[in-house]
Every structure is written in C-alpha cells, then in structure tokens.
Amino acid sequence: MSENTAAPAKPKGKKRLELDPRLAAYKGIWVFVEMERGQVHQVSWELLGEGRKLADILHVELGAVILGGSSDALGGAARSAFTYGADVAYIVADPILADYRNEPYTKAMTDLVNRYQPEILLLGATTLGRDLAGSVATTLLTGLTADCTELAIDPDNRGLLATRPTFGGSLLCTIQTLNYRPQMATIRPRVMAMPDAVPERSGRIVAENLQMREDDIIAKVLTFIPDDAQEQAQLAYADIIVAGGRGLGKAENFRLIWDLAAVLGAEVGGSRPVTHAGWLPADRQVGQSGKTVRPKLYIAAGISGAIQHRVGMEASDVIIAINNDPNAPIFDFATYGIVGDAVQILPALTDALRSRLAVNRRAG
Numbered sequence: 001m002s003e004n005t006a007a008p009a010k011p012k013g014k015k016r017l018e019l020d021p022r023l024a025a026y027k028g029i030w031v032f033v034e035m036e037r038g039q040v041h042q043v044s045w046e047l048l049g050e051g052r053k054l055a056d057i058l059h060v061e062l063g064a065v066i067l068g069g070s071s072d073a074l075g076g077a078a079r080s081a082f083t084y085g086a087d088v089a090y091i092v093a094d095p096i097l098a099d100y101r102n103e104p105y106t107k108a109m110t111d112l113v114n115r116y117q118p119e120i121l122l123l124g125a126t127t128l129g130r131d132l133a134g135s136v137a138t139t140l141l142t143g144l145t146a147d148c149t150e151l152a153i154d155p156d157n158r159g160l161l162a163t164r165p166t167f168g169g170s171l172l173c174t175i176q177t178l179n180y181r182p183q184m185a186t187i188r189p190r191v192m193a194m195p196d197a198v199p200e201r202s203g204r205i206v207a208e209n210l211q212m213r214e215d216d217i218i219a220k221v222l223t224f225i226p227d228d229a230q231e232q233a234q235l236a237y238a239d240i241i242v243a244g245g246r247g248l249g250k251a252e253n254f255r256l257i258w259d260l261a262a263v264l265g266a267e268v269g270g271s272r273p274v275t276h277a278g279w280l281p282a283d284r285q286v287g288q289s290g291k292t293v294r295p296k297l298y299i300a301a302g303i304s305g306a307i308q309h310r311v312g313m314e315a316s317d318v319i320i321a322i323n324n325d326p327n328a329p330i331f332d333f334a335t336y337g338i339v340g341d342a343v344q345i346l347p348a349l350t351d352a353l354r355s356r357l358a359v360n361r362r363a364g
Helices: 042-058 071-083 102-116 127-140 251-264 272-276 307-313 342-363
Strands: 029-033 062-068 088-093 120-124 144-148 150-153 160-166 171-175 183-187 204-208 240-244 267-270 297-301 318-323 336-339
Touching: 029 042, 029 071, 042 062, 042 071, 042 120, 042 150, 042 183, 062 071, 062 102, 071 088, 071 204, 088 102, 102 127, 102 204, 120 127, 127 144, 127 183, 144 160, 160 183, 160 307, 171 307, 240 251, 251 267, 251 297, 251 342, 297 342, 318 342
Parallel strands: 029 062, 029 120, 062 088, 088 204, 120 183, 144 183, 240 267, 240 297, 297 318, 318 336
Antiparallel strands: 150 160, 160 171
16 A cells, blocks of 8 residues: 555546645655654654655655654654654654643644645644644644545645545545645554664754743643553554454354454454444454554455455455455455355364464474
C-alpha cells in the first residue's frame, strides 16, 4: 500500500487543476511526531517513511514536528526522527505541553505552520492525532482527508492525492485539496510500512517557544490514568492473525478460528459482519471501521474480501484465503487461495499444522 507513491492514472478529458500562485511559497512535508509520557507512537516513524518518499518526489525537505514538556525528551525524539528520514525537526518544549491538551497543542502547531509554511502535514489517525488534526485544520481553514490508505503526488500540480474508503467502505476515493495549505491527512497505524532506520543520518533542529500561558488554557490535567488494555486484542502488531467471516455459518463455528490461532500462537480477528453479529468482540474487527494490520501471515476463513475489510489487511506479507466462492474478491489479492468450505478445511489445517509443529519441536 505504501510502496506506490506514483500518481494513479487519470481519466481522459480530466480538467487540469492548477495551484493558486499565492500558495507557491508553501514548501516541504511535515509529519507530527506523537509523543505520550516520553514514548513516541510507532505511527510517527511509519509516516516519516512515507513522507520521505513524497518529499523526494517534490524535491523538498521532510520535517518532523515534536511537541512536549521536556527539551531533553524532544531532542532524543528528534535524533530518532532523523534516522527515519527527517531533514529538520521543529520542536516546541514547554511544561504546558507535558500532557496532551487540544488547545495548547493546536496553538503550537498552527503557529509553526504559519511561520514556516509546509505544503503537506501528516498525522497519525490515533485518538490524539485525530483530535489534533481536526482542530488544526479548522483553525488554519484548510482541508483534511482522514483515515487514508494511500498517498501520492499529482505530477501536474504538486498536489497531495489522498486515497481513502468511502460509502461505508464499499469504494475508494482520491481527494485533492489543491488551493488550500497545508494539505492535511491522517493515516492509521500499520497502514504504511515501517521504514528502516539509518543510524548515521542527522539533521538540524529548529526550536520555538509556545506563546501561551497556563492561565490561558481552560482544560487542566488533574491526574493520568493509564489505559489498561492488557486483556484486549493486540491485532495491530501481531505477526500472525487468523480471521473469520460470516462464511463460517454460525457463531459456534468460530471456535475453529480460535483452535487454529492457538496452534499458531496467533491473534484472532474477524470481519465487520462477524463483530456486528456478536460472534467476536469489536476490538478484534479488522477493516476500515476496525483495526489495520500488517502481519507476516493473515489467514482469512469465510471472508469475502470487500473493500471495507481489504483496506485493513491487504498489506500483510502473506494472505491465505479460504472461501467456498471461487469468485470471492479476496482471491484477487490473496497470496494463496483455497476454494472450499472453511468449516471443513479449518479442522484439517489445524490438525496438520499441529502435527508438523510437533515434529519440528522433536527434531529441534
């Protein structure tokens, strides 16, 4: 998904869109580096990898924007950002920014944008990133394309081509916000590939001050309560996922998914109809309205492969599809396909893998 940054083919007779000359001064691509409690969210590095490709196409600098309360922590994050492709890091360190609050973070970001004028600004579609992106776009009176699955550059006008699902995930549309700057987009974790770090890369740091006082801010941080998610599914970072769909027939048959996952040491996922039917908890849904995943192996049993599900898992290294419909869309992008009844195939596959793994353990 993130490998192709070339512009998609255009239909014949498409009207050429030209950039307003007043916006020509906006140059460069920025990525918001999301930090919480001193830890950088991995989506920031994924976006820097994608931003590097876009910056190379446009022949501009790639900037990392880092906000927080400690200059030492921000400096460390900036050095890491350079290894993932950033040329420059814009940092704002202030005790007011120690904990995320929309008002001061929006003020810091919009002040930076107005001063340095980037043409593209990318943020992770996390809880924090979505909140910040909307308020920044509103304050700057610019456009924002949310939950993108692909980014490219229009060679005719340097515009950002942001592709996302629409109409309930049944179609993909490409949106261009040409005559507004910066062009903004949010991308969910694991949609873009994690880039390789280049330890010897370095860059320059531009430090700015937050023009704001604590008394100016309405919201106050009273305490921090960590999210206790140990018992929830960790699909986004699983190496192996076994997922089931309505093709399994009934809720009782979902035990076949759990059995296979147990043998493989895998996470369990499902399609939107499955979670809506109550067969599986909502935190295990894969797709546009669920989790986006990039496992090494994704086994899809009884899943048709509609766009809503496809955009959440098609970046998997290997996809094995099991479906009794030979014309199911999932076979169009699966690495391997098995045409047949998943309810019959899954037990046989589980037994075969259990035996093979047992042999390997004895041999080892």
